[in-house]
Amino acid sequence: MAANSRTLxxxxxxxxxxxxxxxxxxxxxxxxxxxxxxxxxxxxxxxxEGGAYPRWNEKLVLDLPTHSKSIIVEVHxxxxxxVRTIGTATVPASDFVGEYVPEGYLHFLSYRLRNHxxxxxxxxxxxxxxxxxxxxxxxxxxxWSHSTMGFPAAGNKSFGGGVVTGVPVWYGAYQKNY
Amino acid sequence: xxxxFSDVRGGKEAVGGDLPRPxxxxxxxxxxxxxxxEFFYRAHGAYPLFTQLELxxxxxxxxDLDVTSKSDPMVVVYLKxxxxxxxxxxxxxxxxxxxxxxxxQKVSAAYQFETVQNxxxxxxxxxxxxxxxxxxxxxxxxxxxxxxxxxxxxxxVTKQNRSLTLTLKGKNGHGGLRNFGTLTVHAEETIxxxxxxxxxxxxxxxxxxDLFSKSDPFLRISRTVETxxxxxxxxxxxxxxxxxxxxxxxxxNMQQFGSKDNPxxxxxxDFNSDGNHILIGKLQKSIADLEKLFKEKSGVNxxxxxxxxxxxxxxxxxxxxxQFCEKEQFSFVDYISSGFELNFMVAVDFTGSNGDPRKPExxxxxxxxxxxNSYQQxxxxxxQVIQFYDADKSFPAWGFGGRTANGTVSHCFNLNGNASxxxxxxxxxxxAAYANALRNVALSGPTLFGQVVNRAAEIAARxxxxxxxxxxxxxxxxxxxxxxLQETKDALVRASNLPLSILIVGVGNADFKQMEILDADNxxxxxxxxxxxxxxxxxxxxxxxxxxxGQISVVQGLLEELPGQFLSYMRSMDIKPLTFNAAAQAxxxxxxx
Numbered sequence: 001m002a003a004n005s006r007t008l009x010x011x012x013x014x015x016x017x018x019x020x021x022x023x024x025x026x027x028x029x030x031x032x033x034x035x036x037x038x039x040x041x042x043x044x045x046x047x048x049e050g051g052a053y054p055r056w057n058e059k060l061v062l063d064l065p066t067h068s069k070s071i072i073v074e075v076h077x078x079x080x081x082x083v084r085t086i087g088t089a090t091v092p093a094s095d096f097v098g099e100y101v102p103e104g105y106l107h108f109l110s111y112r113l114r115n116h117x118x119x120x121x122x123x124x125x126x127x128x129x130x131x132x133x134x135x136x137x138x139x140x141x142x143x144w145s146h147s148t149m150g151f152p153a154a155g156n157k158s159f160g161g162g163v164v165t166g167v168p169v170w171y172g173a174y175q176k177n178y
Numbered sequence: 179x180x181x182x183f184s185d186v187r188g189g190k191e192a193v194g195g196d197l198p199r200p201x202x203x204x205x206x207x208x209x210x211x212x213x214x215x216e217f218f219y220r221a222h223g224a225y226p227l228f229t230q231l232e233l234x235x236x237x238x239x240x241x242d243l244d245v246t247s248k249s250d251p252m253v254v255v256y257l258k259x260x261x262x263x264x265x266x267x268x269x270x271x272x273x274x275x276x277x278x279x280x281x282x283q284k285v286s287a288a289y290q291f292e293t294v295q296n297x298x299x300x301x302x303x304x305x306x307x308x309x310x311x312x313x314x315x316x317x318x319x320x321x322x323x324x325x326x327x328x329x330x331x332x333x334x335v336t337k338q339n340r341s342l343t344l345t346l347k348g349k350n351g352h353g354g355l356r357n358f359g360t361l362t363v364h365a366e367e368t369i370x371x372x373x374x375x376x377x378x379x380x381x382x383x384x385x386x387x388d389l390f391s392k393s394d395p396f397l398r399i400s401r402t403v404e405t406x407x408x409x410x411x412x413x414x415x416x417x418x419x420x421x422x423x424x425x426x427x428x429x430x431n432m433q434q435f436g437s438k439d440n441p442x443x444x445x446x447x448d449f450n451s452d453g454n455h456i457l458i459g460k461l462q463k464s465i466a467d468l469e470k471l472f473k474e475k476s477g478v479n480x481x482x483x484x485x486x487x488x489x490x491x492x493x494x495x496x497x498x499x500x501q502f503c504e505k506e507q508f509s510f511v512d513y514i515s516s517g518f519e520l521n522f523m524v525a526v527d528f529t530g531s532n533g534d535p536r537k538p539e540x541x542x543x544x545x546x547x548x549x550x551n552s553y554q555q556x557x558x559x560x561x562q563v564i565q566f567y568d569a570d571k572s573f574p575a576w577g578f579g580g581r582t583a584n585g586t587v588s589h590c591f592n593l594n595g596n597a598s599x600x601x602x603x604x605x606x607x608x609x610a611a612y613a614n615a616l617r618n619v620a621l622s623g624p625t626l627f628g629q630v631v632n633r634a635a636e637i638a639a640r641x642x643x644x645x646x647x648x649x650x651x652x653x654x655x656x657x658x659x660x661x662x663l664q665e666t667k668d669a670l671v672r673a674s675n676l677p678l679s680i681l682i683v684g685v686g687n688a689d690f691k692q693m694e695i696l697d698a699d700n701x702x703x704x705x706x707x708x709x710x711x712x713x714x715x716x717x718x719x720x721x722x723x724x725x726x727x728g729q730i731s732v733v734q735g736l737l738e739e740l741p742g743q744f745l746s747y748m749r750s751m752d753i754k755p756l757t758f759n760a761a762a763q764a765x766x767x768x769x770x771x
Contacts, residue, residue: 049424089709100639106751108675110711123711
């Protein structure tokens with residue numbers, strides 16, 4: 001039974017080489033992340049110091065409906081004349097819901113931003129992780145803590161060659177409807 | 179591209195303050211290398227490319243060659259060079275009257291990931307008087323030979339507790355009926371500590387040193403040395419036109435700054451593209467002082483030094499610490515010895531431009547006298563190093579651009595001719611499959627990497643479901659120019675956030691300039707056709723040229739980067755070395771020929 005939405009943990013890390021009207025952005029950049037169905041959106045704080053290379057390192061949480069195909073990332077700048085959009089990037093769901101990569105994998109992703117004219121305007125760096133759905137609550141506490149998950153309980157002489165015990169139940173069990 | 183202009187952008191980059199290369203030398207200077215030279219290179223941002231290891235020894239059931247007492251054994255360690263000559267690395271002390279000795283004296287060995295380091299250990303019974311005589315001066319010809327063992331240094335490092343037990347043999351490997359006993363070698367990294375600090379600096383009210391604009395400040399941090407001078411350990415990037423700059427966080431390893439109380443000199447300069455950077459101000463603080471500044475959220479003033487002591491001019495400009503965080507940094511050896519693996523995969527170019535394999539001019543010509551062609555050389559050089567880090571030595575091997583038995587051109591076919599399984603065993607297995615494929619697959623074209631990269635990415639991604647201690651290395655050997663650069667870029671971008679590194683070796687005489695774009699060393703991150711940008715630079719490209727004997731191979735240059743790429747992936751994903759329950763495991767005794 002599939003849930004009708006999945007929770008995404010999106011960390012907005014940084015952006016590079018942002019320009020407004022051909023000039024480098026001085027300050028006050030922020031990022032809005034929203035679903036392509038416009039059902040939800042979240043915004044970071046404003047970065048006052050980074051200028052054209054802002055850093056937020058801020059985690060945003062979005063519920064992505066099952067039928068959603070992408071999330072939209074927009075970079076804005078608060079200027080004296082109001083909030084202006086510097087650039088937008090579309091993150092297809094296929095980039096963080098891979099066929100082979102397990103759910104819960106921390107995807108570090110980067111995208112080209114394009115302004116309203118379609119011109120290239122910088123790069124946005126984010127990380128995306130899908131949270132485990134509530135019904136598999138027994139495994140939901142193990143959000144990819146690497147050092148102890150899924151390794152043989154008893155000693156194995158060969159490294160990684162044998163069958164691994166302790167693989168959480170939800171791997172691959174969830175039907176993807178994308 | 180030699181030109182008249184310096185690389186100003188390069189000059190503005192941060193140096194030394196990012197995640198240090200995994201192969202940090204020993205700061206304690208055991209005399210194995212020159213302190214001054216090491217500091218010189220570090221100040222210029224270049225790191226010596228090895229990790230210092232200390233080998234310690236114990237043995238059991240040694241031969242008893244003394245008549246009235248037991249043997250007095252000592253170990254001598256040699257490195258076997260490519261030409262077969264032995265270079266002595268060091269000796270242990272002599273232990274009196276003991277067939278099961280545990281030596282105290284350690285021998286230093288520089289661990290170089292990118293080469294196969296053959297070590298020979300010889301145990302001698304010291305018969306001459308060794309009291310008060312430096313062990314180094316003992317003439318081995320006067321001593322009795324007790325046994326010899328050998329192994330490759332990476333074999334020790336990949337062992338779980340970094341210990342390897344060797345069965346000793348007679349000289350020249352002859353065992354005979356005698357039991358020579360065993361020798362156990364244990365390796366430890368000699369790095370002082372695994373601690374590092376990440377600091378984000380900011381300045382306010384800096385003086386303006388530029389005429390028509392504002393200063394372009396950067397910081398240079400130096401460590402004071404005993405003689406009173408200071409050695410630079412890192413510098414930040416340049417922030418243009420800003421008297422209140424914030425720089426990207428610096429990561430300093432304890433090896434770089436010594437101890438938290440060691441005074442550091444922090445200088446702020448105004449960058450000038452002609453190289454004459456003007457000092458804006460300087461100050462002296464230790465890491466502990468900087469931590470205090472962070473906690474109290476206070477600033478400290480810069481000053482201008484003056485020739486008259488006590489008359490330094492205190493400036494308005496201040497330094498703040500906006501972030502201060504201590505981290506634990508594990509080394510490459512930490513991961514490898516805890517059970518992490520490097521898994522090797524190979525893809526060979528079967529396009530027509532290589533030339534008919536039956537003709538001697540062909541890049542695929544297999545010489546009956548055994549001289550390796552460029553493909554075989556690349557496979558051997560990379561495979562021989564990486565095989566030690568791959569637990570099951572089972573390597574997927576593919577060809578691309580060839581017409582297989584069913585008549586169609588494939589851009590990812592199994593080299594072993596098997597329809598479903600792509601894996602072969604050992605470097606010999608790759609060579610055999612390669613030779614076999616040359617007989618059964620017709621060279622065709624065009625040159626496309628995309629499918630092979632996608633296959634490798636798929637394998638790397640799948641492995642994440644069961645564990646995350648595997649890192650994959652794909653070697654692509656090609657003679658030509660890519661037909662579809664964008665498709666390859668797309669595949670590489672999609673693979674860029676997976677535990678995968680791609681080494682591309684160019685053979686033959688083609689103009690490989692296009693391949694250098696894939697390498698992204700000039701800072702241009704790869705961009706896919708969908709607007710996604712590569713998370714990290716996972717590709718390295720090098721053209722293979724004929725190598726004169728004695729020179730370092732260019733392929734080694736590729737391999738040198740691997741530990742760094744491995745570490746940057748593990749650290750960014752916050753993956754730590756595995757902690758096995760060591761008590762439950764016994765180190766298996768290894769029979770070495």
